[in-house]
Amino acid sequence: MKAARYYDNHDIRIEDIPEPTPANGEVLIKVAWCGICGTDLHEYLDGPIFCPTHNTPHPISGETAPVTLGHEFSGVIEALGEGITDLEVGDHVVVEPYIINEDVNVGPDSNDYHLSDNMNFIGLAGRGGGLSEKVAVKRRWVHKISKNIPLDQAAVIEPLTVGYHAVDRAGELPEGSIALVGGAGPIGLLTGAVLRAKGITVVISELSELRRKKALEAGSADYAFSPAETNVVEEVRKLSKDGRGADVAFECTSVQVVLDTLIDAVRPTGKIVIVSIWGKPATIDMHKIVMKEIDLRGTIAYVNNHPDTIKLVESGKLDLAPFITGKIQLEDLIDKGFDTLINHNETAVKILVTTDPQNLN
Numbered sequence: 001m002k003a004a005r006y007y008d009n010h011d012i013r014i015e016d017i018p019e020p021t022p023a024n025g026e027v028l029i030k031v032a033w034c035g036i037c038g039t040d041l042h043e044y045l046d047g048p049i050f051c052p053t054h055n056t057p058h059p060i061s062g063e064t065a066p067v068t069l070g071h072e073f074s075g076v077i078e079a080l081g082e083g084i085t086d087l088e089v090g091d092h093v094v095v096e097p098y099i100i101n102e103d104v105n106v107g108p109d110s111n112d113y114h115l116s117d118n119m120n121f122i123g124l125a126g127r128g129g130g131l132s133e134k135v136a137v138k139r140r141w142v143h144k145i146s147k148n149i150p151l152d153q154a155a156v157i158e159p160l161t162v163g164y165h166a167v168d169r170a171g172e173l174p175e176g177s178i179a180l181v182g183g184a185g186p187i188g189l190l191t192g193a194v195l196r197a198k199g200i201t202v203v204i205s206e207l208s209e210l211r212r213k214k215a216l217e218a219g220s221a222d223y224a225f226s227p228a229e230t231n232v233v234e235e236v237r238k239l240s241k242d243g244r245g246a247d248v249a250f251e252c253t254s255v256q257v258v259l260d261t262l263i264d265a266v267r268p269t270g271k272i273v274i275v276s277i278w279g280k281p282a283t284i285d286m287h288k289i290v291m292k293e294i295d296l297r298g299t300i301a302y303v304n305n306h307p308d309t310i311k312l313v314e315s316g317k318l319d320l321a322p323f324i325t326g327k328i329q330l331e332d333l334i335d336k337g338f339d340t341l342i343n344h345n346e347t348a349v350k351i352l353v354t355t356d357p358q359n360l361n
């Protein structure tokens with residue numbers, strides 16, 4: 001079967017590799033669509049980061065490069081390994097793409113398996129990936145979805161769940177709360193969509209006019225301001241009930257000035273959730289954190305959030321279609337996929353990849 005294999009930075013090859021067979025407790029999935037993630041771009045430009053190198057196997061998967069890429073995917077069950085009785089061939093599914101040590105509690109009561117030692121992802125550190133025709137995945141990480149969700153939109157559930165967990169990290173947010181999202185990249189947009197689906201008023205601060213337009217059109221924001229043209233802190237205060245600022249803010253850019261704006265824009269006792277990956281230390285005005293009793297929190301990936309995120313999509317309260325800005329075949333992964341996202345990232349949100357030419361008709 002065809003698969004996109006990561007060898008090293010600037011070295012991803014479309015190759016023919018053997019089809020996987022499902023071991024006991026594994027589900028064989030025929031991939032329908034797989035999204036390209038910012039993480040994939042980082043691996044391509046600056047990696048290996050999550051991917052193993054040629055000579056250092058990942059401690060859990062045991063695999064070295066090359067590894068198959070792709071962790072945002074949807075598909076249809078083609079076969080079931082022994083011992084699986086609660087799924088059927090033909091079911092539509094998405095994958096929570098974790099590689100986690102066997103001795104970690106990954107049950108429904110866990111809220112920290114995603115923070116366990118050497119945690120990594122299917123499609124980055126081994127165990128196959130969505131940028132291929134088929135993948136075998138342990139039952140635990142397979143989530144059945146309604147056939148009412150189109151399979152292309154279902155491929156966006158993985159990054160949407162990142163937004164869902166970020167919102168969850170903010171704790172109780174009564175309906176009518178005001179949230180400020182810094183940055184309208186894919187994760188900022190999806191976080192905004194989750195917030196609005198929960199009845200929260202969303203303000204997005206974003207420099208790019210095209211991205212602001214997308215945020216409003218796609219249902220990710222009620223208001224979108226340019227921090228170059230508008231005093232975002234003042235606007236957020238005006239929109240808040242008592243003029244004191246946003247109840248919560250989400251940092252989705254890893255840009256210092258955005259973090260500074262969020263610190264100024266949240267109300268006393270407000271919360272700031274850091275969603276982006278920071279490659280360098282930030283400067284934080286601790287006096288402001290202290291004097292407003294701000295809660296500054298991190299969030300990474302997701303933990304037991306897939307079932308609720310899938311329910312939210314099934315409820316129809318948010319529409320994932322506007323976030324799909326391109327569909328390509330696997331052969332065009334680098335030329336039409338990576339290149340577009342790296343060089344034309346103002347208009348591109350999610351580009352989906354398929355190995356099945358029929359999907360593109």
Ligand SMILES: [Zn+2]
Pocket residue numbers: 037038039071072159
């Ligand atoms: Zn991702």
